[in-house]
Amino acid sequence: MKRDANVLSRLCLEGGLSPRVNQLRLDPLSGRWVTVATDRAQRQALFVARQLTLDSLEGIPCPFCPGMKASAPPALEVHGASGDWLVRVLPNRYPAFEGDRPFVVENRGPVFTEAPASGIHEVLILSPDHDRTMASLPDEQVSLVMSAIRDRVEEHENTSGLRYSQVIINHGRQAGASVAHPHGQLLGIPFVPRELAEEQAGFDRFAGGCLVCAAVAAEETLDYRIIQTTDHAVTFCPYWSGTPYEVLVVPRDHGAHLHRASPSGIVGVGRAVRSVLRAINESLGDVAYNVVFHSAPYRATDVYHWHVHILPCLTTRAGFELGTGVMINVVGPEKAANDLRDALRRVEPDPDDRHVTATS
Numbered sequence: 001m002k003r004d005a006n007v008l009s010r011l012c013l014e015g016g017l018s019p020r021v022n023q024l025r026l027d028p029l030s031g032r033w034v035t036v037a038t039d040r041a042q043r044q045a046l047f048v049a050r051q052l053t054l055d056s057l058e059g060i061p062c063p064f065c066p067g068m069k070a071s072a073p074p075a076l077e078v079h080g081a082s083g084d085w086l087v088r089v090l091p092n093r094y095p096a097f098e099g100d101r102p103f104v105v106e107n108r109g110p111v112f113t114e115a116p117a118s119g120i121h122e123v124l125i126l127s128p129d130h131d132r133t134m135a136s137l138p139d140e141q142v143s144l145v146m147s148a149i150r151d152r153v154e155e156h157e158n159t160s161g162l163r164y165s166q167v168i169i170n171h172g173r174q175a176g177a178s179v180a181h182p183h184g185q186l187l188g189i190p191f192v193p194r195e196l197a198e199e200q201a202g203f204d205r206f207a208g209g210c211l212v213c214a215a216v217a218a219e220e221t222l223d224y225r226i227i228q229t230t231d232h233a234v235t236f237c238p239y240w241s242g243t244p245y246e247v248l249v250v251p252r253d254h255g256a257h258l259h260r261a262s263p264s265g266i267v268g269v270g271r272a273v274r275s276v277l278r279a280i281n282e283s284l285g286d287v288a289y290n291v292v293f294h295s296a297p298y299r300a301t302d303v304y305h306w307h308v309h310i311l312p313c314l315t316t317r318a319g320f321e322l323g324t325g326v327m328i329n330v331v332g333p334e335k336a337a338n339d340l341r342d343a344l345r346r347v348e349p350d351p352d353d354r355h356v357t358a359t360s
């Protein structure tokens with residue numbers, strides 16, 4: 001579709017189109033500036049395919065496949081009709097957080113402050129099938145995975161001393177996965193981590209109600225960065241994307257906590273995550289990615305809206321990013337959303353989803 005210059009500049013002003021010059025955009029969640037520098041988009045050729053994990057390269061037996069003895073009783077198992085497990089949660093063999101010592105901060109010198117890394121660190125096995133990924137899980141399996149996440153976070157909340165649960169899925173070595181078998185991790189920790197505290201501050205700063213509800217409403221009106229909308233979730237590339245093909249999946253129902261959302265809402269978000277991962281595979285190939293679930297700390301009462309970040313690992317953080325915390329994004333989120341929307345249509349022409357029609 002052709003647009004005249006006035007319309008173009010108005011859309012640029014309203015956050016509708018990719019900038020024709022490099023642009024700073026404010027991430028209202030984190031409070032950080034990101035740089036969208038799409039002139040560097042030809043660098044897309046430098047995007048890298050997922051590296052295989054060492055276990056698959058070296059033929060080491062998979063510790064998460066059915067039949068492997070777990071080192072401890074599973075924390076949760078969901079079984080199918082044939083009696084075999086379908087979803088499994090195991091204690092992490094190399095936990096970052098462990099035990100129940102109270103969170104007491106001690107000063108061991110003028111600049112040496114420490115506290116016990118107490119908590120829970122679990123592995124969530126997404127499927128008994130070694131060769132699946134989150135992107136290739138069928139609907140029913142996604143439902144089981146999401147119910148398991150909810151059940152475990154509820155359990156974490158009821159564990160004394162813990163304040164926050166982080167759920168993640170790392171896919172590929174660049175994303176930090178050490179085992180190829182599809183799995184996520186569930187960490188219950190005794191403090192509110194900085195990323196969450198920054199997002200909470202972002203919600204506090206926002207004067208127009210819920211920041212995430214407002215972002216969804218604005219994106220749906222503009223229709224430029226939406227990838228998929230369903231009854232339960234809205235998936236888009238945020239205006240302030242700091243990395244190429246960054247995606248936000250937001251539940252339609254406003255609520256602070258994943259584990260207190262309706263079962264259909266939780267499952268709907270899980271399916272939206274699965275679908276956009278499928279679109280990422282279709283559009284970019286088998287790339288590494290991180291899926292990060294953000295839910296409010298258990299006892300938080302301020303406005304917050306739980307959501308899921310999907311961060312494909314296509315570029316590395318170099319000196320400028322590490323030194324300043326300012327990301328340089330070489331793919332405008334407008335282009336990213338367009339690519340992923342097209343890819344999703346190709347791989348998942350699902351009549352139940354109201355795919356947004358392309359607008360340019």
Ligand SMILES: [Zn+2]
Binds near residue numbers: 062129130181
């Ligand atoms: Zn396996």
Ligand SMILES: [Zn+2]
Binds near residue numbers: 213255304305
């Ligand atoms: Zn909201």
Ligand SMILES: [Zn+2]
Binds near residue numbers: 029199294307309
């Ligand atoms: Zn977040």
